[in-house]
Amino acid sequence: xxxxxxxxxxxxxxxxxxxxxxxxxxxxxxxxxxxxxxxxxxxxxxxxxxxxxxxxxxxxxxxxxxxxxxxxxxxxxxxxxxxxxxxxxxxxxxxxxxxxxxxxxxxxxxxxxxxxxxxxxxxxxxxxxxxxxxxxxxxxxxxxxxxxxxxxxxxxxxxxxxxxxxxxxxxxxxxxxxxxxxxxxxxxxxxxxxxxxxxxxxxxxxxxxxxxxxxxxxxxxxxxxxxxxxxxxxxxxxxxxxxxxxxxxxxxxxxxxxxxxxxxxxxxxxxxxxxxxxxx
Amino acid sequence: xxxxxxxxxxxxxxxxxxxxxxxxxxxxxxxxxxxxxxxxxxxxxxxxxxxxxxxxxxxxxxxxxxxxxxxxxxxxxxxxxxxxxxxxxxxxxxxxxxxxxxxxxxxxxxxxxxxxxxxxxxxxxxxxxxxxxxxxxxxxxxxxxxxxxxxxxxxxxxxxxxxxxxxxxxxxxxxxxxxxxxxxxxxxxxxxxxxxxxxxxxxxxxxxxxxxxxxxxxxxxxxxxxxxxxxxxxxxxxxxxxxxxxxxxxxxxxxxxxxxxxxxxxxxxxxxxxxxxxxxxxxxxxxxxxxxxxxxxxxxxxxxxxxxxxxxxxxxxxxxxxxxxxxxxxxxxxxxxxxxxxxxxxxxxxxxxxxxxxxxxxxxxxxxxxxxxxxxxxxxxxxxxxxxxxxxxxxxxxx
Numbered sequence: 001x002x003x004x005x006x007x008x009x010x011x012x013x014x015x016x017x018x019x020x021x022x023x024x025x026x027x028x029x030x031x032x033x034x035x036x037x038x039x040x041x042x043x044x045x046x047x048x049x050x051x052x053x054x055x056x057x058x059x060x061x062x063x064x065x066x067x068x069x070x071x072x073x074x075x076x077x078x079x080x081x082x083x084x085x086x087x088x089x090x091x092x093x094x095x096x097x098x099x100x101x102x103x104x105x106x107x108x109x110x111x112x113x114x115x116x117x118x119x120x121x122x123x124x125x126x127x128x129x130x131x132x133x134x135x136x137x138x139x140x141x142x143x144x145x146x147x148x149x150x151x152x153x154x155x156x157x158x159x160x161x162x163x164x165x166x167x168x169x170x171x172x173x174x175x176x177x178x179x180x181x182x183x184x185x186x187x188x189x190x191x192x193x194x195x196x197x198x199x200x201x202x203x204x205x206x207x208x209x210x211x212x213x214x215x216x217x218x219x220x221x222x223x224x225x226x227x228x229x230x231x232x233x234x235x236x237x238x239x240x241x242x243x244x245x246x247x248x249x250x251x252x253x254x255x256x257x258x259x260x261x262x263x264x265x266x267x268x269x270x271x272x273x274x275x276x277x278x279x280x
Numbered sequence: 281x282x283x284x285x286x287x288x289x290x291x292x293x294x295x296x297x298x299x300x301x302x303x304x305x306x307x308x309x310x311x312x313x314x315x316x317x318x319x320x321x322x323x324x325x326x327x328x329x330x331x332x333x334x335x336x337x338x339x340x341x342x343x344x345x346x347x348x349x350x351x352x353x354x355x356x357x358x359x360x361x362x363x364x365x366x367x368x369x370x371x372x373x374x375x376x377x378x379x380x381x382x383x384x385x386x387x388x389x390x391x392x393x394x395x396x397x398x399x400x401x402x403x404x405x406x407x408x409x410x411x412x413x414x415x416x417x418x419x420x421x422x423x424x425x426x427x428x429x430x431x432x433x434x435x436x437x438x439x440x441x442x443x444x445x446x447x448x449x450x451x452x453x454x455x456x457x458x459x460x461x462x463x464x465x466x467x468x469x470x471x472x473x474x475x476x477x478x479x480x481x482x483x484x485x486x487x488x489x490x491x492x493x494x495x496x497x498x499x500x501x502x503x504x505x506x507x508x509x510x511x512x513x514x515x516x517x518x519x520x521x522x523x524x525x526x527x528x529x530x531x532x533x534x535x536x537x538x539x540x541x542x543x544x545x546x547x548x549x550x551x552x553x554x555x556x557x558x559x560x561x562x563x564x565x566x567x568x569x570x571x572x573x574x575x576x577x578x579x580x581x582x583x584x585x586x587x588x589x590x591x592x593x594x595x596x597x598x599x600x601x602x603x604x605x606x607x608x609x610x611x612x613x614x615x616x617x618x619x620x621x622x623x624x625x626x627x628x629x630x631x632x633x634x635x636x637x638x639x640x641x642x643x644x645x646x647x648x649x650x651x652x653x654x655x656x657x658x659x660x661x662x663x664x665x666x667x668x669x670x671x672x673x674x675x676x677x678x679x
Contacts, residue, residue, distance in 0.1 A: 174332045175365035179444070180353040180382030189378075193369040 038062055038249035045245050058246060063254070065247035066236075071224065072251055075232030076258070082147045082228055083207045089152040090206060091192075091199065098161030099187045103173050113162070119155030125215060132219055146220040147228065151210060157202055164198040165191055200269035208259055229255040282343040282356070282451035282484050283308040289328060289338035291321075298324050299335065300508040308343075311478050311485045313495040316505035317531065322488045325505070326454050329486060331355050342452060353382070357452040358445035362460055364437045366429040372440050373412055373425040379448045380408045415447040435466050442477065453478075455487045459494060471497060492532055496520070504528050520574075526651040529572050535605060535618040540571045540590070542646075550646070553612060555589065558641040561654055569654060570647040575605065577643035578619035580626050580635060587638040592617060594633045604629065608637070 008016070032052070037045055041058035066072055100106075101113050131150050135141045140149065168191065176186045192199065214230040221227060224235060233251050263270070284306040291299040298321045306312045314322040327333040329340055331352040339348050347355050358379075366375050381390060389401045416422045419439045429437055438458065445453060458474070459467045475498050478485050489495055495502045496516040503513040512524040523529035529537050542552045544567045548560040552571060563569055573589075581588050592608035595616055604626060608617040619637055621629075629635060646654040 169363055169365065171361040171363050171365035172367065174327070174330075174352075175359070175361060175444075176367075177332060177352045178330060178357065178359050179379040181378075185382070190367055194367075196369075 034249050034252055037245055038253050040246055042244065042246060062246040062250040065244070066251035066254060069247060070232060070236035070251070072229075072232060072236070072254060074225065075227050075229045076255065078144075078225075078227060078232075079211050079229040079255075082144065083210045085144070085148045086151045086210050087203055087206050089148070090154045090157050091202075093153055094157035094161050094202075095192055095195075096184065096187050097158045098165055099183070099191055101158065102162045102165035103168075103170070104183070116155045116158050116162075120159060124150075128216065128219055131216075135220065142221050142223055142226065144226060147217060147226065150216065150220075154206065157206070160198055160202050161195060164195050168194060197269045197272040200266050201272075204263060204266065204270050207262070211255075211259060284329065284452065284484060284486065285341040285344075286325075286329070287339045287341070289325070289335045289340070291324060291328065291333070291335045297508050299328070299338075301338070302505075302508075302510050303338075304503060304510060304513065306484060306486060307500075308484055309482050311475075311487065311498055311500045313487045313489060313499040313502045314505055315489060315492065315495040315502050315532075317490055320505045321508040322490075322505045323456055326359075326456055326486060326488050329452075330357050330359050330454055355452075356450050357454055358448065358450035359454040359456065360441045360445050360458045362457040364429070364441040364458075364461075366437060366440055366444070368429050371426055371428055372416075372421065372432070372443075373409075375429065375440060376412045376415065376425075376444045376447050377408050379444060380411060381405075383448060384408065411447055412443075415443050419443050419446075434462050435470065438462060438470060442474075446477075446481070451483050453481070453483060453485045455485065457489055458487075459489075460491070467494075474498060492534065504531065506531065523572075523645065524653050526570060526572065526647040526653075529645060529647070529653075533574060535575050535620070537645075538573045538575070538613070538615075538617045538619075539647075540573065540613065542569050542571045543567075544569060552589065557589075557644065558587065559644055559646070561646055563648065563654060568649050570649070572645035572647060573639050574643065574645075575618045575620035577639050578621065578637040579639070580621055581638040583634075583636050585636065585638065587640075588636050589639050590617065591634060591636045594629055594631050594635060597629060597631060599623070606635070608635070 036052050036054075039057060039059050039062070040054040041056050041061070044054055044056065044058075101109060101116070127150070132141070135146050135150075140146045172190065172194075173186060176190050181189060211228070212230050213228065214234065217228050217231040218234075221231075224232075227235065233248070233255055236251055237248055284304075286302055286304045286306075289299050289302040290297065300321075302321075302325060304312075314325060316322045324333060328335050329342075331347065331350060331354075335348075339346055341347065342355060342357070366372075367378070370378070384404050384407075385401065389398065389404070413422065413425070416425055419442060421436060421439045421443060424432055424436055424440075429440065432440065438461075441458070455474070459470050462470060471494055474487075478498075487494075487498060499516055501513060502516050502519050504511045504519060506527055511528050512519055514522075519528065520532055523532065526539070530539070540552055542550050542557070544561060544563045544565055545551050545556075546565055548562060548565075550557040550559055550561055550569070550571070557571070561569065583591070590608075590612060592610045592612075594606055595609045596605075596607035598605040598607075600623075602623055604621045604623050606619045606621060606626075606629060608619065617637075648654050
């Protein structure tokens with residue numbers, strides 16, 4: 001941002017950091033509490049006194065129960081399969097669309113782009129009932145396909161890629177055409193590799209959204225074998241662990257752990273991908 | 281063989297003509313420069329030749345074959361771009377190999393894993409690698425083959441861009457202001473290298489620039505474009521010494537040509553103010569015309585000497601070693617008159633001094649009020665004068 005930020009007087013800087021710390025503390029509190037509960041035996045969870053760390057460590061019991069009582073590993077494997085499929089198909093479909101909207105000239109291009117923007121505004125919940133009926137008619141309900149297909153066309157992905165592709169100079173596209181690349185080859189060999197930060201940013205947003213999605217899986221699948229992690233945790237809570245908050249919290253920790261780890265690995269590119277507007 | 285023939289090319293962007301009936305024949309092996317100010321349509325013309333943009337009407341033929349329906353890759357042309365347009369995520373070697381891979385390998389062979397398995401693919405890849413290495417050696421960029429474009433200097437990027445165009449041996453080279461992103465010193469070096477490249481390859485070059493010095497030093501012929509129209513096509517010195525119209529005369533030449541209003545009198549005599557010029561014209565008496573004089577056409581004369589054309593006060597003296605540029609004001613002109621004088625002949629001129637200038641009849645260029653060139657009736661331009669002009673122009677552009 002502006003250089004003036006670095007010249008703040010120290011009381012202002014202190015106040016700013018205090019505010020930011022308070023904000024992040026507020027954000028983190030539920031997570032810290034979740035982890036804390038996942039370490040405690042049942043009697044300590046309901047004790048009126050407050051402590052973050054347990055007096056008797058109940059780690060193995062809670063986590064073992066979380067992993068065995070419900071099919072948590074199965075739910076997470078489902079999550080990996082569903083999220084990976086959604087992401088791969090999203091990129092496969094969004095990148096060529098975004099390229100066409102950013103770099104090709106054809107009648108109706110601007111209208112199509114406006115439709116994409118309208119698509120951005122529609123919450124997925126609005127489409128749930130039509131999608132459910134559609135899934136029922138084509139017989140896809142209660143399958144992996146039901147979890148994957150409604151998400152493969154992502155207006156947000158098209159928008160994000162289109163914005164990045166527009167920042168790539170036309171001369172690169174022209175050079176590629178002269179070098180003999182077809183339009184699709186330009187997308188896969190030139191545009192997408194250049195858009196790596198954008199791909200990372202989009203991947204994180206997409207995976208987080210679908211890994212944590214509860215609403216649609218609740219509608220689309222009934223078989224526990226197909227359930228993704230978030231739905232699995234809910235089922236777990238309703239069944240075996242209705243009053244056992246320790247194992248439930250342990251399950252929740254296990255479910256978000258892959259996301260947190262993945263984010264830590266790629267966060268640098270994530271920030272770059274969302275903030276970069278051009279190549280130079 | 282690849283002569284290029286442009287036939288009445290026209291193109292509009294939202295109602296504005298960018299190309300206006302451009303017709304031009306470029307010989308096989310010629311170095312032709314499209315010269316014009318920015319926005320004159322020269323880059324658009326280049327992209328139409330390459331097939332990157334389509335014309336509204338008219339046709340392009342390369343090597344005698346109409347290419348209007350062909351995609352860029354089918355036209356056997358290569359292009360070097362102003363921004364170089366290197367692929368930032370690929371190494372220099374990969375950048376240069378890409379055009380060869382797209383031409384010599386099938387879609388199947390280009391798949392990442394398959395390509396390693398087939399013996400014939402491996403042989404083709406080795407051949408591509410060899411071709412890339414040889415081109416890189418010719419351009420002295422062998423040592424940067426493993427780097428990415430972001431790690432190269434401007435001059436090296438420029439060479440890689442040329443290399444990527446060169447490696448597949450096209451019959452036409454198109455260059456779109458390839459030197460404009462380089463610093464002044466490097467530009468002169470690369471200019472000489474491009475000239476040398478053209479000599480060595482012997483293929484047709486079409487070069488777009490707004491820089492007169494590049495156009496003059498590199499080209500066999502220069503095509504001056506203004507407002508989407510080709511105004512004059514000719515050898516560099518022809519364009520300088522014998523411009524076809526006023527705007528060409530004003531665009532070419534630095535410092536700018538001096539334009540003086542003149543009036544046609546009885547019998548085709550030409551008057552500037554009260555002075556009678558030693559030339560005649562066939563323009564009707566009473567019409568207003570314009571007299572153009574190149575800075576080096578002025579000679580210093582004594583006050584009242586025969587042939588004196590104008591006098592004025594020196595406002596600025598620019599010493600360039602062998603020459604002086606004298607800026608004169610109050611010579612009856614709105615803009616200062618710029619004269620180029622030999623430093624040895626005019627050593628003592630100081631600011632504020634009154635000096636008197638004359639011009640030879642042969643070096644006066646007449647333009648009608650609509651900008652058309654008028655050939656003066658007495659302008660018979662002996663060969664010796666033209667060769668003198670050539671020497672002057674060469675000195676001008678050697679800088």
